[in-house]
Amino acid sequence: MEKAGRDQKERQVTRRFDVVVLGAGAAGMMCAFRAGQRGRSVLVVDHAKAPGEKIRISGGGRCNFTNLHAGPRNYLSANPHFAKSALARYTPRDFLDLVERHKIAWHEKTLGQLFCDDSAKDIVRMLLAEMRAADVVLELQVQPTAVEKTLDGFRILTSGGPVDAGSLVVATGGKSIPKMGATGFAYEIARQFGLKIVETRPGLVPLTLDPHMLEKLSPLSGVAVQAEVRHGKTSFREALLFTHRGLSGPSILQISSFWREGDDVKLAIEPDLDMAQQLKAARKANGRQAAQTALSENLPKRLAQFFVESQGIAGNLADLSDKAIEKLAASIRDWTIRPAGSEGYRTAEVTIGGVDTSDLDSRMMQAKAVPGLYFIGECVDVTGWLGGYNFQWAWASGHVCGEAL
Numbered sequence: 001m002e003k004a005g006r007d008q009k010e011r012q013v014t015r016r017f018d019v020v021v022l023g024a025g026a027a028g029m030m031c032a033f034r035a036g037q038r039g040r041s042v043l044v045v046d047h048a049k050a051p052g053e054k055i056r057i058s059g060g061g062r063c064n065f066t067n068l069h070a071g072p073r074n075y076l077s078a079n080p081h082f083a084k085s086a087l088a089r090y091t092p093r094d095f096l097d098l099v100e101r102h103k104i105a106w107h108e109k110t111l112g113q114l115f116c117d118d119s120a121k122d123i124v125r126m127l128l129a130e131m132r133a134a135d136v137v138l139e140l141q142v143q144p145t146a147v148e149k150t151l152d153g154f155r156i157l158t159s160g161g162p163v164d165a166g167s168l169v170v171a172t173g174g175k176s177i178p179k180m181g182a183t184g185f186a187y188e189i190a191r192q193f194g195l196k197i198v199e200t201r202p203g204l205v206p207l208t209l210d211p212h213m214l215e216k217l218s219p220l221s222g223v224a225v226q227a228e229v230r231h232g233k234t235s236f237r238e239a240l241l242f243t244h245r246g247l248s249g250p251s252i253l254q255i256s257s258f259w260r261e262g263d264d265v266k267l268a269i270e271p272d273l274d275m276a277q278q279l280k281a282a283r284k285a286n287g288r289q290a291a292q293t294a295l296s297e298n299l300p301k302r303l304a305q306f307f308v309e310s311q312g313i314a315g316n317l318a319d320l321s322d323k324a325i326e327k328l329a330a331s332i333r334d335w336t337i338r339p340a341g342s343e344g345y346r347t348a349e350v351t352i353g354g355v356d357t358s359d360l361d362s363r364m365m366q367a368k369a370v371p372g373l374y375f376i377g378e379c380v381d382v383t384g385w386l387g388g389y390n391f392q393w394a395w396a397s398g399h400v401c402g403e404a405l
């Protein structure tokens with residue numbers, strides 16, 4: 001009797017939706033409104049106080065919301081082909097059309113990177129407006145605690161009570177920036193349902209140096225310069241920043257996703273300049289000039305001083321042989337550094353690895369062995385370069401999933 005009463009009570013309080021989306025981030029919100037537009041009843045649950053917090057802080061508050069050149073080659077994954085289908089079916093132009101329909105002003109900063117003119121909050125507001133228009137229910141500060149398979153879908157136990165769903169979409173992101181509420185919840189659910197996880201590690205993250213190297217480079221802290229940073233066959237030409245912990249800036253964040261502990265990275269400072277030729281020309285024009293002064297024509301002063309001192313050069317340009325100049329130039333063009341580690345998930349922009357794509361259908365992001373269960377966005381083993389690629393993956397994977405629900 002007592003049990004029957006309890007069952008009846010549970011039936012009364014267990015709400016049912018066609019779709020429950022866990023995570024009101026970039027991928028979750030995109031997926032939710034697309035499914036809502038297609039007539040599905042959709043609930044989005046998030047434990048945070050506000051939706052889209054990473055969107056809000058992204059791109060220095062202006063959100064680098066896509067990249068015009070986004071294609072499969074801009075992503076790391078154990079299966080580089082997996083992202084092709086979603087990226088082809090929802091392109092940067094598709095997202096830009098949405099941005100323009102909402103009259104959000106934008107600009108291309110560099111290398112195809114599109115940013116809001118005003119604020120990243122415009123993107124969050126846009127996604128919320130789309131969700132409202134599609135009658136999506138959003139519940140914040142609700143903690144999902146467990147997921148169970150039922151005969152006709154899933155039961156999600158949450159701090160707000162149980163919810164039944166025909167389909168469950170996991171969009172809780174990766175582990176980066178735990179302070180902002182990032183959790184490994186998606187991986188737990190994936191494991192619970194037998195999906196494999198590709199080992200996770202921090203990506204797009206500053207690299208740290210050992211104390212000895214740090215002391216040597218400490219005078220450079222705060223110096224920024226153009227550089228080509230190389231790891232094996234992969235290289236990026238963007239800004240490099242020396243910090244009080246080690247190395248940062250776009251070129252380092254990019255290479256950090258490829259770097260593994262114990263590996264070297266190679267730096268070519270100002271790779272477009274022929275330093276040897278410049279120094280020889282300066283020696284011809286004014287031999288009494290100090291090498292450091294001549295070098296600081298093309299390099300930040302402190303960096304010029306660092307290279308000159310590292311080569312033990314003290315005199316004027318006229319005192320330097322061709323060989324000495326070429327050696328100095330080579331030290332600038334071909335600098336090998338072995339980072340000690342990375343700053344970790346505390347500051348990483350993304351998590352590399354995640355739900356193994358071999359267990360997912362690339363057209364709709366459904367778990368192959370668990371009909372009705374979907375994984376989208378950063379929790380999947382697809383990680384973009386720096387420059388708007390990660391949001392494009394979130395939009396694209398969210399969109400194709402929403403189309404399938």
Ligand code: FDA
Nearest residue numbers: 023025026027047058059064172173185377378388390391
């Ligand atoms: P996302 O992390 O956006 O959303 C996950 C949601 O799930 C969050 O709302 C979270 O609260 C919720 N959640 C997590 N665990 C939960 C749990 N256990 N229960 C309930 N809810 C839970 N990319 C880019 O393309 N351009 C850029 O400019 C930037 N800039 C940038 C700056 C910084 C500082 C960071 C940290 C990251 C970026 N990125 C970026 C990366 C980008 O933010 C990231 O790839 C996407 O937000 C991923 O979208 P998702 O929806 O998958 O996860």
